[in-house]
Amino acid sequence: MINLETPKKFKPLVSQAHQVATEVLRPISRKYDAEEHAYPKELDMLAAVIEGVNEGGELGGAGAGGVRRDSENGGDEGNRNGSNMATVLSIIEMCWGDVGLLLSLPNQGLGNSAIASVANEEQLELYGGKWAAMAITEPEAGSDSAAIRTTAELDGDEYVLNGEKIFVTSGDRADLIVVWASLDRSKGRAAIKSFIVERDNPGLKLDRLEHKLGIRASDTANFILQDCRVPKEALLGSPEIDTKRGFGGVMQTFDNTRPLVGAMAVGVTRAALEETQRLLTEAGVELDDDAPAFSQSAAAARFLEMEADYEAARLLTLQAAWMADNGKPNSLQASMAKAKAGRTCVDVTLGCVELCGSVGYGENELLEKWARDAKILDLFEGTQQIQLLIVARQLLGKTSAELR
């Protein structure tokens, strides 16, 4: 039965997340935007609370649950609303609070996602409960992650990693870094594996922390790996180089994390729309759902257009999560959600600043900050263009060699 409302059973979760966003994140949002690289210590308390509430489950950050396709999602008559949807809903609320702070939540990194997705029992035992960041991008390999140059050579019982990693979210703060490296660069993407590196490994050297346009509360680290030795057991997934399966496991993580980035974008977009609606109302603009857009003021018409795009992005994101909960392949929908939500977030937050004039542009309000934060959401976890490529390849039945 077609129903696109938020399920009743998740209302308490959404409400909790909204409380956290309102009471904890919003009040410190401007502070950590201004003090880039300062550690948001308020989040330690929050992380403890979240773990207390659901043991690192649904209420949390990008690396929370929702990456294993478990069968305990609950529901009736074959329809499930499970952990994927719960995670998306709570991320929307948290990012309504502050997306940079959400990305800085301890123990909720992308690396946690990778570990939760592909780690075996022993690895879960060993690394569970720790904060894990993800290191994929290199100076010469961004969207083209198959081109990464970092190598991993087996030496006795250890792998030796060498290379350079950039744009590692929470890299300096995390306990672990999941590093993507190639076992054999002549074998292409099939040889790319992920390795868990302890942050205090002497072969892992922090090069610098980036100064950024937005999400300044979230640290972005660059590392040099120099003869960085890790135990054999640090390799996630299978050490076999299966050229038929290609990326397999490592890329699989992204099908699950893209809707989460979509959710982040949806949350930021809603924050900007709500604030703009308040300011427009103060300015005497009336929004009328029944009157045609063009018989209202230009500001009202523009607002309606932005809200329509927001709703479109939000429902595409929920669709991707719903499909994951119901065991339906959702790689296409995940990319569609990420593409639409990412570009909508940028368009809407910038449009809101424009509508609100100097109030929107100035630092007294958060609108300008959201417009800066927005841009990363159309970049990381696959840029807009990469998402459009993924969607197009699936629709047109193209390989990555045909449609490049």
Next chain:
Amino acid sequence: MNENGTKVSAGDRGMGIALRSLNRLAGSTLLDRVGIRKPFERMIFSTTKGGFRSATAAARTFKAAQTLGKPARQRSGKTRDLFDLSPDDEQQMFQEAVRDFAAEKVRPAAGDADAKRAVPGELLDQANELGINMLGVPAELEGVMEEQSAAAGVLIAEALAHGDMGIAYAALSPGAVATAIGRWGTADQESTYLPAFTGEDTPAAALAVLEPAALFNPFELATKARRDGGDWVIDGTKSLLARAQDCELFVVAAEAEGIGPALFVIESGGDGLAIEDEPAMGLRPAATGRLVLDGARVPAGALMAEGEPGAYAECVQRSRIAWCALAVGTSQAVLDYVIPYVNERTAFGEPISNRQAVAFAVSNIKIESDAMRLVTYRAASRADQGKDFGHQAALARRLSAAKGMQIGSDGVQLLGGHGFVKEHPVERWYRDLRAAGVMEGALLV
């Protein structure tokens, strides 16, 4: 030879002289001075088209088969607990039947119906047999659905429009009138008119809201209904009605004296009613026309829902959802058509779909049409659960006006010059998709 070296025939010269004298008249200030320029221009237009205002069709005798003590109504559905994108069994059954019909019957007939501005009667009968005009008829009056289902209406409209939007409009228009009467009609109106919609020989009928005015707002109607004795007298013009010439029954929106915008049931054939042909850019199979009400007199009992303003607002909102559903269906048709085309068409030695500029346009058609579908479904499903849905309908309408049209445009663009010619249907979809943001009323879910 004229200045360009073109040889001019005697016949052409004759036409040239006529045009010259017309032009001289048009250029003179005489017309402006006596204030007849507009009527004159319209007269020229209409006489060149060949006589264009006519009486409305003769209506059958609508007779009550039973008397109802109070209006029969479909009940609204229960509140759903879980997020779900799957239609229920009944909806799915309808959807599949209409999908097959659209693919096998509607699409093949679309080009011809567009050119002739007419849908074969047989095709309309077959559509009617699927039950699409009875969705809003309460079960007491032999309707097919116990519960109201805007979602079913959306799925059906979407599936039909995948075949052709203009044929879908023609086929669904009577159902809009039946649904309006089933939802907001008095007991008398229901028992008088609804039996005609549950039988085989369904009358052509139109829900007339739109008016010929730039920036038309359905809540500020130029059509006025004034009280006269126990009657209502209505003046105004309604635009783009499907099969206007054949309509036997109208539900007309008018600003009612002392009430505000309201709906009236009006049978065709009466004094003060006339039809003007109104061919448009698209929706051509629906043979669109205007209804001109010039002192049309109807009894007090023609007013629907006792003029309750909520009913009229709901009617406008439900219409918008219906047009969004058509836009979704036609957008999907564009997507399904361009995918094989761009894969097969080669340029510079390879399929054009190997180019990002082409491939990304296809991605965006998919993204925006899926999003538009979800937003439309949400509005419909809220309506079915008895929740407010005006806001969601407004959002869906915005998307169908903006993204639907973009999809129509991209569909033509992706075929290049081939998209511009009638060998391919994309130029028709381009014309039809413009309607979704323009139409008000006319259809209901």
